[in-house]
Amino acid sequence: MDIEVRVETWPLANPFRITGRTYTEIDLVVAVVRDGEHEGYGEAAGVDYLGETPTSIAAEIETVRSAFAGGMDRTRLQSLLPIGGARNALDCALWDLEGARSRRPAWQDAGVTRPKPCLTTWTIGADAPDLVGERALAFADARAIKLKLTGDGLDAERVRAVRAARPDVWLGVDGNRGFTLAGLEKLMPVLVDARVSLVEQPLSVDLDADLTSFASPIPLAADESVQGLASLEALSDAFSVINIKLDKCGGLTEALAMVHTARARGMGVMVGNMLGTSLAMAPAFIVGQFCDVVDLDGPVLLRRDRVPGAQYGDGMIWCPDDLWGGPHSGASAGLHA
Template identity: 75%
Template sequence: MQIDAQIETWPLARPFRITGRTYHAIEIVVVTVRDGDHVGRGEAAGVDYLGETPAAMLATIEATRAAFPAGLTRAQLHTHLPAGGARNALDCALWDLEAARSATPAWRNAGIAALKPCVTVWTIGADAPDLVERQAADFAEARAIKLKLTGDGEDAARVRAVRAARPDVWLGVDGNRGFTLAALERLMPVLVDARVALVEQPLPTDSDALLNDFAAPIPIAADESVQDLASLERLARGFSMINIKLDKCGGLTEALAMVELARARGLGVMVGNMLGTSLAMAPAFIIGQFCDVVDLDGPILLQRDRPPGAIYRDGTIWCPDTVWGGGAS
């Protein structure tokens, strides 16, 4: 088995602001594994707020290649590497390779009888209220919108602006750890009035326990507070949903296990992304088949996507087998 990896840069269509950071482009790592005539690919952006960088991910992949000169299995990979972007890229490449070897699509190997399109969230950054209102109106196809909030004093105006522009859509908000509990309590009546359906990661991860006694009128989802299976087992009871991202948990293999454990614990399940091309969305689309909320809009935020790409139509995402994991060499 040959393993190759490279770093790619993909500019965004517009600056994308979240709590503490504005993105203008993304750097990703693409892994290609070859076994004779069979090829598998995987893409990962990593988890930047945990200090992951594309260069570090690339070094980890190179070290893994040296440790397994004869090739590796997904089971060996999960024993050898911790959760994170490097393992995600390798894991997804191995799923793609297995599909090619078996001439069976990855979604069927994951136990899915038939794929369906998924309504996906379209994300708006934490810009000025008049700008987020225009963006919401521009996302005419969207049936679900997620608005980034920061706790900076303009959040109420942002929420009202988006709801005014799009009274018809499912609306969620994402605090990206930017709130205090007091700020969340002050904003909550505005969120209820705007018919916000989900609040994602409002508090810093070290404040999760404060949510345990907070009578939230809107479901609260854990994002940064749940990385992988181990952190899911420790999750504060104040959360009613988890956001699974393949970059966080280290690939499709662990993501499937997280879905099973979350459902067993009575939690809702969401799938998200760390930005990326359709090559990153396609394995996450498999997880989307099991989810209550799907947030796989990464390619929409780019200046251009990798061909062949996911299909975004009428507010849904559809990943043809030609994008990834289709079972063809």
Template identity: 55%
Template sequence: MQIEIALERWPMRAPFHIAGKSFVDAQIVTVEVTEGTHRGRGEACGVYYTNDTADRIVAQLEQVRAHADRLDREAVQTLLPAGGARNALDCALWELEAAQSGKSVWQLAGLSSVRPLKTVFTIGIDAPDAMAASARAMTHAPAIKLKLAGDGVDADRVRAVRAARPDAWLAVDANRGFDRAGFVDILPVFHEVGIALIEQPLAIGREQDMRGIDRRIPLAADESVQDIDDLAPLVGLFDIVNIKLDKCGGLTHALRMEADARKLGFQVMVGNMTGTSWSQAPGFVLGQRCDYVDLDGPTFLASDRSPAVRYADGYIFCPDTIWGRGAA
């Protein structure tokens, strides 16, 4: 088996702001594996808050070259830790297996078919009027997620967006921006404007502070849940877990994680760390089994791969001609 690794930079359409972080481009690592006449491709964006950088991903992947003679998806689960390197290689091996078998990845994953998925479209942190204008312009988006900062302006932000889009399903994502007191203070505003989902209000390590908080609006864990091992401690604190392939280390682990999350009583969201269509495509397979879908990453980029995922009327559709059928 041959393994090719590349580092790419994909500029954003405009700077994207979340609590404590701004992005002007996406640093992406791609992996292509070939065996005989067949190939598979994968992509990783990494996880910025765990220092899972592009350089680190490349270094981890280079170490795997020595094991290329016995490489398969199960071996990768032990050769690499959860994170971007394992994600990119795991997804490449899924597509390689699809090419070799003559099936699509979604068939290999046990699905009988795939359907377009309703996805949220995200608005980054900005002034209330600017976020309202963005929401008003999103005529294609029946479901919108607002990034919040925990800076005292968030109530104005959500009220402005709700006034601009009284029709929209609205979620908020604080990316760890609140402390407990600030979150409790703003909860009545979320009820007032009809927020439907709240994602990651508190910092990693402060999960127990969620105990006793009003959960009439479902609470989703993102940064607090990286892989399967993080699920059980969150029971009774969150209602939803956000599975991202860059966090958990690929589609193989993600599918197992979704099944375990269900057994523990969680609903499941599929998310993304931005990325091109090659990142969204494996997420699209997982998304067929999820309650909530957040696969809007390419909409933040100045360009995407060709062919690219399709967005229409609030839905994402990813044909396996983009990724997942494999190529000879």
């Protein structure tokens, strides 16, 4: 097998603000794995808050190039690379390669009986309250919205603005580790009044223990507090939902294992993204078939997407087999931007 690695820059449609950072574009790594006759594609954004960059991801992929020369499969890859963006790109590329070889879609091997469109959240950054209200109205197709919060004193107004603009939608909020426990407690009545259904990662990871004494009236979801399968062992009991992201856990293979482990523990499961094109959404869409909450709106936030791309309509996402993981995927999904 041979590996090709590309770094691509994709501009966002609007600046996207979360706790501690505003994005205007995203840098992505695309890995292409070829066996001479077939090829498979995988995309990774990496985990920036853990120090991953496109340069570091590409360099990590290079460390296993010689191992791929002798042949590679997904099982062996798990032991060669740690969780993170590099393994995600290669793991997804191998899934895609398998689909090209077997002419059987990846969702069949993932245990999906028949894939269905998924209701997905549409994400609004932590902008000024009047602007987030405008964005909520602009997302006319959205039936579920996730609002980024920062703990900066404007969050109550942001939540009220979105709910006033869209009284009809499922609404979740993401603190991105920006809150203190006192700040969360103060905001909670506003969230309850606004019929918020999920609160994602309100506190810094090192403060998770503080949540054990807080009887939250709204389910709490762990994002940064849960990375790969091993991190489930130490996860605070305060969380009843986990947010699985392929960039965090190292690909579709481990993501599916996390779904089964979380379900066995009676937890809810969410699939999210680190921003990306439809090439990254497609394998996560397979995970979404098993999830309670799906947050795969990355391409919606971009100025443009790949062709072919994921299909969005009536608040739903659908990823056809010719996008990724099927007998007709490959160059069309990986090269056209």
